[in-house]
Amino acid sequence: MQGLGDGYFVIPYTLGHYLAADKLEPVTTDHEAFAEAEDVAVGRLRKLLAVKGEKTVMQLHQELGKVMWDNVGMARDEASLTAALERIPKIRDEFWQNIRVPGTAAGVNKSLESAGRLADYLELAELIARDALQRAESCGCHFRLESQTPDGEALRDDENYSHVAAWEVTAAGTFELHKEPLAFENVKLAQRSYK
Amino acid sequence: MAKMTLNLVVWRQADANAAGRMVEYVVRDASPDMSFLEMLDVLNEDLIKRGEEPIAFDSDCREGICGSCGVVIDGVPHGPEPGTTVCQLHLRHFRDGETVAVEPWRAASFPVQKDLVVDRSALDRIMAAGGYVSFNAGGAPDGNAVPISKSKADAAFDVAACIGCGACVAACKNASAALFTAAKISHLALLPQGAAEREQRVLRMVAQHDKEGFGACSNEGECQAVCPKEISIAAIARMHREVMHATVCSR
Amino acid sequence: MSFPKNLTSVGKKILMGLTGLALIGFLCAHLAGNLLVFIGPGTFNEYSHKLTANPLIYVAELGLLAIFLGHLATGIALTLRNRAARPTPYHVKRSAGHTTRKSLASATMIVSGAIVLVFVPLHLWTFKFGKSYGAEGGVRDLYRLVMEVFSSPGYVLWYLVAMVFVGFHLWHGFSSAFQSLGAEHPRWDPLLRSFGWFLSVLIAGGFIAVPVVIFFAGGKL
Numbered sequence: 001m002q003g004l005g006d007g008y009f010v011i012p013y014t015l016g017h018y019l020a021a022d023k024l025e026p027v028t029t030d031h032e033a034f035a036e037a038e039d040v041a042v043g044r045l046r047k048l049l050a051v052k053g054e055k056t057v058m059q060l061h062q063e064l065g066k067v068m069w070d071n072v073g074m075a076r077d078e079a080s081l082t083a084a085l086e087r088i089p090k091i092r093d094e095f096w097q098n099i100r101v102p103g104t105a106a107g108v109n110k111s112l113e114s115a116g117r118l119a120d121y122l123e124l125a126e127l128i129a130r131d132a133l134q135r136a137e138s139c140g141c142h143f144r145l146e147s148q149t150p151d152g153e154a155l156r157d158d159e160n161y162s163h164v165a166a167w168e169v170t171a172a173g174t175f176e177l178h179k180e181p182l183a184f185e186n187v188k189l190a191q192r193s194y195k
Numbered sequence: 196m197a198k199m200t201l202n203l204v205v206w207r208q209a210d211a212n213a214a215g216r217m218v219e220y221v222v223r224d225a226s227p228d229m230s231f232l233e234m235l236d237v238l239n240e241d242l243i244k245r246g247e248e249p250i251a252f253d254s255d256c257r258e259g260i261c262g263s264c265g266v267v268i269d270g271v272p273h274g275p276e277p278g279t280t281v282c283q284l285h286l287r288h289f290r291d292g293e294t295v296a297v298e299p300w301r302a303a304s305f306p307v308q309k310d311l312v313v314d315r316s317a318l319d320r321i322m323a324a325g326g327y328v329s330f331n332a333g334g335a336p337d338g339n340a341v342p343i344s345k346s347k348a349d350a351a352f353d354v355a356a357c358i359g360c361g362a363c364v365a366a367c368k369n370a371s372a373a374l375f376t377a378a379k380i381s382h383l384a385l386l387p388q389g390a391a392e393r394e395q396r397v398l399r400m401v402a403q404h405d406k407e408g409f410g411a412c413s414n415e416g417e418c419q420a421v422c423p424k425e426i427s428i429a430a431i432a433r434m435h436r437e438v439m440h441a442t443v444c445s446r
Numbered sequence: 447m448s449f450p451k452n453l454t455s456v457g458k459k460i461l462m463g464l465t466g467l468a469l470i471g472f473l474c475a476h477l478a479g480n481l482l483v484f485i486g487p488g489t490f491n492e493y494s495h496k497l498t499a500n501p502l503i504y505v506a507e508l509g510l511l512a513i514f515l516g517h518l519a520t521g522i523a524l525t526l527r528n529r530a531a532r533p534t535p536y537h538v539k540r541s542a543g544h545t546t547r548k549s550l551a552s553a554t555m556i557v558s559g560a561i562v563l564v565f566v567p568l569h570l571w572t573f574k575f576g577k578s579y580g581a582e583g584g585v586r587d588l589y590r591l592v593m594e595v596f597s598s599p600g601y602v603l604w605y606l607v608a609m610v611f612v613g614f615h616l617w618h619g620f621s622s623a624f625q626s627l628g629a630e631h632p633r634w635d636p637l638l639r640s641f642g643w644f645l646s647v648l649i650a651g652g653f654i655a656v657p658v659v660i661f662f663a664g665g666k667l
Contacts, residue, residue, distance in 0.1 A: 110252070301534055303533050414621075417546050417548055438457065
């Protein structure tokens with residue numbers, strides 16, 4: 001829930017393991033990919049600093065966090081998710097038009113750091129809500145109020161949702177769904193009982 | 196709940212090369228239930244709205260586990276409550292109208308980057324010098340497959356709790372990182388997985404500690420008094436035993 | 447002098463602990479010898495003669511000097527390094543209280559050590575290299591010199607002050623030495639610290655007793 005409100009996520013072990021296990025060759029900043037990445041980064045920093053609007057990063061962060069907390073929490077339904085998907089793009093637009101980031105990019109700037117993280121989360125948050133709306137079943141931590149067993153446990157719809165939903169971001173706010181089907185050969189899908 | 200006022204005197208420094216100074220701020224209408232860092236956030240929002248530079252400080256988890264936050268409050272790293280980080284400190288521990296000094300960790304090895312933010316990468320370099328096992332220890336083994344006495348497991352756990360915040364350095368009159376280095380060495384020295392590299396670990400980590408410019412330990416114990424995880428200077432005694440063992444026995 | 451210099455911070459502290467405990471051992475032996483003055487001139491002078499006439503005294507004195515210089519040089523090197531580790535002072539700094547072991551003694555080791563450094567050569571100048579009165583059988587009458595020196599209020603006051611500093615130095619030094627040598631154990635730590643305090647009072651008090659008693663006895667025991 002802290003992750004939901006803050007946009008704070010933990011990197012999986014797999015990344016650290018990959019970096020530690022692989023022998024990485026040294027690279028220099030002469031590589032063209034670096035120049036490209038640097039341009040994108042500097043461009044974004046400049047853009048964030050240039051808006052000079054009226055709302056602080058913390059204000060907008062709290063607005064987004066509240067929408068996520070209220071609408072995309074542990075129990076969601078079609079109405080709450082639709083409402084979130086209506087609010088989030090508006091907060092995102094306001095961010096890029098009205099954010100105030102003090103200082104410069106020349107040294108330590110905690111507000112600029114937060115602004116960058118919020119810019120990212122404004123995209124990811126919408127995707128989280130979109131994916132939750134698309135998956136009209138309850139599965140694991142994703143609990144759709146419309147999909148419950150008679151005694152209030154998660155009710156899956158294996159016929160329609162036995163897939164991993166991999167979303168491709170084609171532009172901000174535009175997502176394309178790629179389904180990766182899950183075929184269970186040795187394990188039989190069953191209903192877990194927590195009683 | 197009644198609101199309170201705090202008079203802060205905060206270290207401001209524009210960047211690593213700038214001269215710094217203590218600046219006064221008044222925080223009004225603060226809730227006693229606010230955490231100290233929340234209070235700084237509120238002050239910063241106000242400063243931003245007035246077109247002033249907000250006070251830069253480090254924080255992350257805001258629940259005493261990540262080791263990011265750390266300021267000296269009225270001369271005590273992490274403030275007046277023992278066994279807590281500053282993000283766990285609440286305003287109810289201060290009197291209404293109290294004047295509170297807020298300074299960064301001070302050490303030659305922790306250069307100030309801005310305001311209350313210091314560079315603690317020296318601690319990372321001590322870790323890189325040996326605070327790990329260099330082989331893949333594999334997944335969690337079956338319970339009791341490798342027998343470890345409970346007292347050793349408990350002692351290892353106690354020192355493994357170190358979050359690398361650097362309060363020990365800040366409190367020490369010699370700006371020594373002995374408690375930190377000792378905690379990291381002890382944790383692995385007590386466990387079987389750390390045994391293979393035990394001797395080279397302690398010698399390398401102590402050498403790196405010295406190279407970073409930290410002072411030596413005078414056995415005053417201010418470090419254990421401010422440590423948010425209440426790590427004991429028994430770890431330092433253990434580190435000294437490890438050094439003696441490694442010096443005499445390593446090949 | 448490169449040997450102490452090349453030690454790590456931990457190595458230097460171990461050396462401080464070893465030399466410190468050795469010096470405390472020396473002080474205990476020296477105090478025991480000094481207290482013989484209360485028995486009488488015969489015993490005191492004979493003890494002093496036997497000690498200094500033994501050819502091994504040169505080995506012992508050289509060893510003691512090496513230990514003393516090692517302790518001193520390492521202590522200074524550590525203090526310089528420690529001061530350099532915090533170039534910018536805090537505006538406000540207080541002891542954290544709670545489980546701290548900080549004390550007036552621990553905070554002033556370099557000061558009490560400096561007083562000892564001034565005291566030792568003066569002490570040697572006054573006694574070992576001081577006036578040599580003859581006594582029966584070719585034995586030096588050190589007893590007579592001791593009585594003379596401690597009849598002077600200036601000397602007595604100086605010894606009193608110096609011994610108080612020695613007491614403070616030992617109060618932190620004794621328990622600190624064990625911690626530096628890795629000798630830490632929850633059962634023995636409190637006992638060790640109490641014993642350290644007791645030993646400091648005993649040694650400082652014992653050394654102070656000699657000049658004070660002699661002075662108030664009018665230089666005649």
